[in-house]
Amino acid sequence: NAGVMQNPRHLVRRRGQEARLRCSPMKGHSHVYWYRQLPEEGLKFMVYLQKENIIDESGMPKERFSAEFPKEGPSILRIQQVVRGDSAAYFCASSPSLGSGSHRQYFGAGTRLSVL
């Protein structure tokens, strides 16, 4: 019974390149959330998606960042033209859609992005 799977675990990019982070939710979960964490800080909400829909992207920068959760396949967080300030750990979480426990989010191990 696999948990939330994120890949890659570590990603190194040079300034100006694109970063693609992938997240497969837990089996049976249809809600996906992306968070960003800087060292020694709590996680900051970025975006909440359901299948094929962005529900809340209030925490995502307006430029260079985008997210999708297609009907088939993992959720993707895409960062275009990365800058050094994008270096952080990016975590994905998922939750079930209905029933008790639908408020609980379960996290993946994260992708650590380093921008050179």
Place this chain on the structure above:
Amino acid sequence: GESVGLHLPTLSVQEGDNSIINCAYSNSASDYFIWYKQESGKGPQFIIDIRSNMDKRQGQRVTVLLNKTVKHLSLQIAATQPGDSAVYFCAEIPFSGGYNKLIFGAGTRLAVHP
């Protein structure tokens, strides 16, 4: 509110002692509160949650207390073990017609000494 980029406060305890980790939250309308444990290099791990209409909930070796009057949450860990060493975050979920985000506190590092 948002967490601030400060060095994490650290709670040091002896193995076997009880630990109490505190958290202040910001939104009096939040519906759920959750404690997460994060070990180095890993994602947050769900520990226990409590709904806003409760003031206490117990799990295995852990108890969460909610004081809505002063917007304070605490996590009590009984008989703390070396494996409990981690950073602990509280998170609140504002209910807005659906659960859509967690708002994390700043975190507390728990260091357990043998």
